[in-house]
Amino acid sequence: MMKTRKFSWAKFKNSKLFALGVAICAFLLITPMLHLPAFSATPSAKIQFVSPNWVVENAKDPNLRILxxxxxxxxxxxxxxxxxxxxxxxxxxxxxEGxxxxxxxxxxxxxxxxxxxVTNNSRVLVYSDDRDVLGATMVAYLLERSGVRDIAVLDGGYKGYEAxxxxxxxxFPQYKVARFTVKDNPTVRVSLNEVKKLIGNKGVRFIDPRPADLFQGKENIWLRNGHIPGAxxxxxxxxTDAENPHKLKSLDEIKKILADKKITPADDIIxxxxxxxxxxxxYVVLKHLLGYPKVRVYEGSWTEYSTQSDLPVATGPEQVS
Known part of the structure; x- marks a missing residue:
């Protein structure tokens, strides 16, 4: 009886039906994984804006690096x-490449x-001064992009800290050159090819933080001037605060600005x-402070986009419907 069972199983393993069954099982196991968002495999990072008091409270942490x-x-x-x-x-x-x-x-x-x-396990505080809050958020973004998980920006910058x-x-600090391996996080950004596919798509919102004259194409700086249609x-x-551009407005004020522009947490934001x-x-404010789940940066921005003669350019004021 046992011999008969073994023989039957051997015949079944060699059959097309068995091969088909294995293929179906593999498909059922792999398919859900294919639909998981790419960022699920990347440990989540945190970027926060912190006060001068936070700096004092964390100053003795040997794992804290200050840039x-x-x-x-x-x-x-x-x-x-x-x-x-x-x-x-x-x-x-x-x-x-030019x-x-x-x-x-x-x-x-x-x-x-x-x-x-900075090491891969460091906590990192970044600060700048005056209008260069952009430099601080840029470096914070690059730290997240490179795999650092605990990042802070000094709210108010050096001026606020001094005040x-x-x-x-x-x-000057005494420290050793560290070992740092970039763990690239591609989920924080989009490429030019991705931008091409996203233009005009329902649920996609491009935000352009440039001055109005640049956005509208009134200033002749690039080969082509204006903005991505629909931005x-x-x-x-x-x-930011009018008296100290390195300090943020309240999150409630920022939420109202976004609501007036018809931008919601459900949008895919570039x-x-x-x-x-x-x-x-x-990017830092929407993703990390407000918790909008789908926010990315187009790093090439208008410097790259404006060189592509086949891509559409809009001019004049935005169209908010």
Missing amino acids: DVRNLPLDYIDGHLPRAVNIADTAFRGPR LPVQYWDNQRLGQIFANSG ASQTITKE RNIPWPTF VTCSTGREATLQ
Whole structure:
């Protein structure tokens, strides 16, 4: 009896029916995985805006790295946060294939972070000053893009920290060059090819934080001037305090700005600007502070888009229906 069963099973394993069954089982197992969002495999990062008091409370954490990304080295030398390392935000970009101010490749970004004492497990605080909140959010974005998970931006920047009468130093920090391996997170950005497919799609919202004259194409800067059709114009300073552009408005005020532009958490949001720097402020606010689930940056932005003669360009005020 046992021999008969073994023989029958052997015949079944060699049959087309068995092969078909295996294929169906494999399909049922793999198909759900194919539909999982790409970011599910990437550990989630957190970017927060923090107060000067937060800096004081966390100052003794040996795992905290502080990046002063002001572009003038003498500003840093004249005074900075204790343990802060100066790396200008301009150091993170350069030419690529003829396009200016593009983000460096992953290897170079990793070297910059390593030389600044950042490891893959570091907590990182970033700050700048004056209108350069964009430099701080840009570096915070690049840290997330590179796999760092715990990132903070100093709300109010250096000016706000100094006004709060917190400790300022002229001493340079002592630290070792770290080991940093970029764990690229592609879910935070879109490419030019993806932008081409997204234009005009239902549920997709392009946000353009450039000044109104650039958005409308009134200034003759690029080969072609204007904006991506359907984009909403929200100049980045509308998110910040008038007296200190490095400090954010309240989240309730920002929510109203977005609602007036008919932008909702359900939208697939792409933030695009001039060079991929301005976009990072609204990316951080929408994704990390407001919790909008689908927000990405088009890094090439208008610098790249405007060179594509086959792509549509709109001019004049936005059309909010």
